[in-house]
Amino acid sequence: MAQEAPKRGGTIVASTDVQPRSLDPVMGNAPTSDRYTTGHIFDTLLIQEEDGSLSPSLAKSWDVIDEGRGIVFHLREGIKFHDGTPFNAEAVKVNLDRTRDPAVGATRAVDLLGIKAVEVVDDLTVKIVLDGINAGMLAAFSVEPGMMSSPKALKANSVADYGLKPVGTGPFVFQNWVVGSHVDLRRNESYWREGTDGKALPYADNLRVRFITNPAVKLIEVKAGSVHVADNIPPNEYPGIERDPNLSLLKVPPGVMQWLAFNTRRAPMTDPRVRRAVSLAVDRAFLFDLVADGYGAVARGPAAPSGWDYNPELPKIPPHDVEEARRLLAEAGHGKGLKLSMLIIQREPDTQIAQVIQQQLADVGIEVEINAPDRSAVGAIRQSGGWDIYMARFNVPRPDPVQIYDFHYGRNANQNFSLIERDEQLFAAVDAGRTHLDRDTRKKYYLDVQNILIDKSYYAFLFFRDARHVARKNLRNLNVDGGGVWNMAEAWLA
Numbered sequence: 001m002a003q004e005a006p007k008r009g010g011t012i013v014a015s016t017d018v019q020p021r022s023l024d025p026v027m028g029n030a031p032t033s034d035r036y037t038t039g040h041i042f043d044t045l046l047i048q049e050e051d052g053s054l055s056p057s058l059a060k061s062w063d064v065i066d067e068g069r070g071i072v073f074h075l076r077e078g079i080k081f082h083d084g085t086p087f088n089a090e091a092v093k094v095n096l097d098r099t100r101d102p103a104v105g106a107t108r109a110v111d112l113l114g115i116k117a118v119e120v121v122d123d124l125t126v127k128i129v130l131d132g133i134n135a136g137m138l139a140a141f142s143v144e145p146g147m148m149s150s151p152k153a154l155k156a157n158s159v160a161d162y163g164l165k166p167v168g169t170g171p172f173v174f175q176n177w178v179v180g181s182h183v184d185l186r187r188n189e190s191y192w193r194e195g196t197d198g199k200a201l202p203y204a205d206n207l208r209v210r211f212i213t214n215p216a217v218k219l220i221e222v223k224a225g226s227v228h229v230a231d232n233i234p235p236n237e238y239p240g241i242e243r244d245p246n247l248s249l250l251k252v253p254p255g256v257m258q259w260l261a262f263n264t265r266r267a268p269m270t271d272p273r274v275r276r277a278v279s280l281a282v283d284r285a286f287l288f289d290l291v292a293d294g295y296g297a298v299a300r301g302p303a304a305p306s307g308w309d310y311n312p313e314l315p316k317i318p319p320h321d322v323e324e325a326r327r328l329l330a331e332a333g334h335g336k337g338l339k340l341s342m343l344i345i346q347r348e349p350d351t352q353i354a355q356v357i358q359q360q361l362a363d364v365g366i367e368v369e370i371n372a373p374d375r376s377a378v379g380a381i382r383q384s385g386g387w388d389i390y391m392a393r394f395n396v397p398r399p400d401p402v403q404i405y406d407f408h409y410g411r412n413a414n415q416n417f418s419l420i421e422r423d424e425q426l427f428a429a430v431d432a433g434r435t436h437l438d439r440d441t442r443k444k445y446y447l448d449v450q451n452i453l454i455d456k457s458y459y460a461f462l463f464f465r466d467a468r469h470v471a472r473k474n475l476r477n478l479n480v481d482g483g484g485v486w487n488m489a490e491a492w493l494a
Helices: 035-041 089-100 107-112 151-156 215-224 235-243 272-281 284-292 322-331 350-362 375-384 402-409 424-435 439-455
Strands: 011-016 046-048 054-056 059-065 070-075 115-122 125-130 172-178 182-187 206-211 247-251 255-262 296-298 338-344 366-371 389-396 459-465 468-472
Touching: 011 035, 011 215, 035 172, 035 182, 035 206, 054 059, 070 089, 089 107, 089 115, 089 125, 089 151, 107 402, 215 235, 215 468, 235 247, 235 468, 255 272, 255 350, 272 322, 272 350, 272 366, 272 459, 284 296, 284 350, 284 459, 338 350, 338 375, 350 366, 350 389, 389 402, 402 424, 402 439, 424 439, 439 459
Parallel strands: 011 206, 338 366, 338 389
Antiparallel strands: 046 054, 059 070, 070 125, 115 125, 172 182, 182 206, 247 468, 255 389, 255 459, 296 459
């Protein structure tokens, strides 16, 4: 059978449950989820393929030099940003220096830790000088830090303003953002990549990304045809989708890790016995069966079963032990009961998980008040420190474990949710995982990190659930990168 020829035109409508905090890629706080939107406005220097390998993008090739202490990128020529500014080595330097600048406050600066200098060799060659070995640095250029913004647009706008009107080199050009509803993008008429028909990608004229937090509503919209693809569909919906002749399930490489962070700077969570008691009171297996329906695994730590940093035997999963939880609480002086607050983002299945945990903690004498504001308000509340337990999730695995361990548990962690401080044992293990090139050695140090997180009950990792997206079958040639982000440049509507 002859391969179906792509059809040009039309508007692809996608839906995700997370609205970016900013469309400036290095200012976002939801890796992977943000890229469902920003990944179509911006190109990265490298691309992470679905199997985890790295391929050329804006950089056509690269060399690792000085025994891992430097990288040289060789850039494609003739590429322009959406505002006509040339993409070149100077543009790369501007972007990387900006992300690293503490005055900018980029959330993704942590991914570039260890860069000592960015040097322009010539118009199409840029050299990254590192202050030591950083095994995860190359992978960082396939995600947000590798997304290139127009230097002209960056200079003309404040950080906040640029996040509302981004300018990249990607297949779609930003049009408008209706906050709380959607982002509209239009076709980049001079995009550098070509389709199978020999003409510039993308095939579609427009892309709309809608923000719908309720999975049931998303699925209804897909079934009705008003949305072509949607993320994070609950497992209990999989059988019905597979039976629907108009729909298909799309499995993506990363899944979702659900976890609890404990505020280690606020009593009573400063006491490791209280943190351990909460962890033991939670029935992880019950939560996993209820929410993931068997698609995934009960969590041992922050590593996904599909990640190379995962150990199938360690750390040991904390048991569900009500009696030991009560004993620890009594030993800590809370034998007559305890009141705690739990901060969550108002979305599913988070609210369902929180309500079940609330019931489970009540069994050991802990009364939990759930605070579930909109995502946009959670950050400020969390940073205020006025909470005891914070429940959230992240996508794993990442392009490299550095983007989990340094980002959440390192000495310069940007999202240190449990507010860990002065734990040199933990920080040294995170550093070692980054500064060794041998994978087996790195895996050993990352296991040390996981064991410390569990032994000191900084977190209670709950379960890892596989991710599936639902797509209409008339959306042809839809594929994803290694981070699970849709490639809408090559998708088309039949």
